[in-house]
């Protein structure tokens with residue numbers, strides 16, 4: 532993958548957008564230039580079964596029409612079934628060698644890391660990128676860790692200059708420069724886009 536693809540990484544599930552139409556938000560975000568999309572359908576009220584798969588396919592179809600990578604959060608079986616562009620897994624989701632073996636070498640495998648040990652593992656098992664967070668406080672993940680700021684992000688970028696890094700957690704139009712200056716290639720965002728009154732303008736600001 533190209534590290535520029537992490538520049539504005541939009542993450543969404545139907546539960547993140549409350550009463551607003553999620554597919555319309557995704558289309559507006561794609562049209563405004565998001566560079567990667569993650570399908571993250573989890574938590575209370577999340578779709579299940581056929582509705583879950585159909586919603587994923589609808590999102591994937593839209594990403595394909597814009598040439599934007601479609602990444603599945605957590606669910607490797609769904610990623611394989613849909614021939615998604617990749618998966619994102621956390622430390623508790625699955626073992627990285629197994630994920631790589633199932634997905635194959637051509638697909639994108641992203642992993643969350645919070646320590647140097649986890650970063651070293653991600654490097655040795657050839658993760659395509661790492662997600663580091665939460666940088667700031669977030670309300671979008673119930674089991675998020677404490678906000679960590681950019682200290683570890685900066686250390687990770689220094690240790691692994693060739694490994695693409697995306698910052699996540701509480702990132703907004705007003706604070707996104709901080710993780711970029713610390714060495715992130717891009718920012719991964721849920722609420723700043725899902726809850727924006729002007730999705731297109733918000734995405735454009737992240738791209739400036």
Ligand SMILES: Cc1ncc(COP(=O)(O)OP(=O)(O)O)c(N)n1
Pocket residue numbers: 540542569571604605619620621622624641642643661662663664672697699719
């Ligand atoms: C880009 C990116 N970075 C980190 C995460 C968090 O993954 P994880 O810790 O597995 O938590 P859940 O998102 O699965 O709740 C992510 N999804 N994307």
Ligand SMILES: Cc1nc(C(=O)O)sc1CCOP(=O)(O)O
Pocket residue numbers: 542643662663664665666668669670671672675676699700701702719720721722723
């Ligand atoms: C999905 C996720 N993972 C995080 C991590 O720290 O690993 S924080 C987070 C939620 C990001 O949403 P928002 O942009 O609304 O803060």
Ligand SMILES: [Mg+2]
Pocket residue numbers: 604605619620621624
């Ligand atoms: Mg996960």
